[in-house]
Amino acid sequence: TQLLEQSPQFLSIQEGENLTVYCNSSSVFSSLQWYRQEPGEGPVLLVTVVTGGEVKKLKRLTFQFGDARKDSSLHITAAQPGDTGLYLCAGVGETSGSRLTFGEGTQLTVNP
Amino acid sequence: DAGVTQSPTHLIKTRGQQVTLRCSPKSGHDTVSWYQQALGQGPQFIFQYYEEEERQRGNFPDRFSGHQFPNYSSELNVNALLLGDSALYLCASSLCEVAGSSYNEQFFGPGTRLTVL
Numbered sequence: 001t002q003l004l005e006q007s008p009q010f011l012s013i014q015e016g017e018n019l020t021v022y023c024n025s026s027s028v029f030s031s032l033q034w035y036r037q038e039p040g041e042g043p044v045l046l047v048t049v050v051t052g053g054e055v056k057k058l059k060r061l062t063f064q065f066g067d068a069r070k071d072s073s074l075h076i077t078a079a080q081p082g083d084t085g086l087y088l089c090a091g092v093g094e095t096s097g098s099r100l101t102f103g104e105g106t107q108l109t110v111n112p
Numbered sequence: 113d114a115g116v117t118q119s120p121t122h123l124i125k126t127r128g129q130q131v132t133l134r135c136s137p138k139s140g141h142d143t144v145s146w147y148q149q150a151l152g153q154g155p156q157f158i159f160q161y162y163e164e165e166e167r168q169r170g171n172f173p174d175r176f177s178g179h180q181f182p183n184y185s186s187e188l189n190v191n192a193l194l195l196g197d198s199a200l201y202l203c204a205s206s207l208c209e210v211a212g213s214s215y216n217e218q219f220f221g222p223g224t225r226l227t228v229l
Contacts, residue, residue, distance in 0.1 A: 006154075033217065042116070042202050042220035043155070088154055097168050098206065099145065100218060102154030 003027070004091055006103035013079055014111050021074040021106045023089035030092045032072045033100070034063055037086040079110045114139055116205050116221035124227045125193050133188040133224045137205030143167075144186040145218060146178060147202040155202055161186050162208055190226075198228045 005024050013019055023032070031050045035043035047056050049065035049072060056063045060083075062075040072089055086107050090100040117136045125131050137144050143162045147155035157170035161180035180186045184205075190197055204218035 004154075035220075040200075040223075040225070042118075042204075042222045045217060045219060048217050090154075097160070098143070098218075099157045099160060099168050099170065100147075100155075100204075101157070102147075104154045 004089055004101055004103040006089055006106050008106060009104065010107050010109075012109040012111065015080055016078050017110075019076050019079060019108070021087055021089075021108075022071070023073065023091075023103050024071045025091065026070065027091075028069050028094055030069075030094050032065055032069075032089060032091045034072070034074055035088040035090060037088060037105075043088055076108075079108075081110045081112050084108055084110050116203055116219055118201075118203050118221040118224050120224060121222070122225045122227075124229065126229050127193055127195060129193050129228075130189065130191045131193060131226060133190075133201050133203075133226070134185065135188070135203030135205075135221060136185045137203075138219050141205035141207050141219070142184050143206045143208050144180060144184065145204045145206070146186070146188045147204065147220075148172070149200040149202055149223070151199070158188070193228045195228050198226060200225050 007022050033048045034046045036046055037043040047063045052067045052069045054065045060077045064073050086105045088102055088105045090102045116138050119134045145160040146158040149155040158172050159169040160167050164180045175191045177189045200223040202223045203221045206218045
């Protein structure tokens with residue numbers, strides 16, 4: 001069974017601060033996706049990383065896929081209240097077809 | 113371009129009843145996956161449908177069943193509801209993997225909030 005561990009589980013910071021969310025596993029993933037979810041809504045895809053060591057930037061968000069494709073991180077620079085939400089990482093295993101294995105999520109609150 | 117749609121938005125049932133949830137995939141997508149998300153947790157994979165057949169299944173009992181129609185829309189059925197089935201049920205659509213590709217992007221609908229009393 002593939003597991004994805006996300007940390008921290010909860011994060012409350014002030015506007016303007018930087019933060020990093022981690023997603024770790026002992027398994028190798030073919031690709032890894034990051035989602036953001038608002039209360040009562042479905043997850044919205046932010047980015048997909050495929051290549052080990054890959055770095056992708058989306059405005060103030062930087063996503064990195066580990067060299068061994070077992071871990072990933074999400075870094076937010078100068079967080080804003082609009083960044084508040086549940087951030088989920090989800091991996092596609094090398095032998096699990098196209099099913100997504102999700103982490104437990106990181107609930108981010110950015111206070112004005 | 114319509115995204116993934118799900119119905120109903122909310123549903124309240126009692127223990128032992130049966131429920132059917134519906135999903136229409138994003139335009140151009142042919143694969144539908146269903147996930148269960150309990151409060152405060154990440155989504156858990158239930159099963160995936162492609163070409164009107166169940167292609168993959170997660171660790172869920174047979175009370176959970178599904179169907180995919182020729183227009184790629186899908187239904188999730190849950191029989192003999194338990195209190196523990198209360199959750200947000202998410203449908204995600206994607207395009208069948210290209211041979212040799214490890215790329216898989218799934219787009220989620222807004223979910224159906226099921227409450228079992």
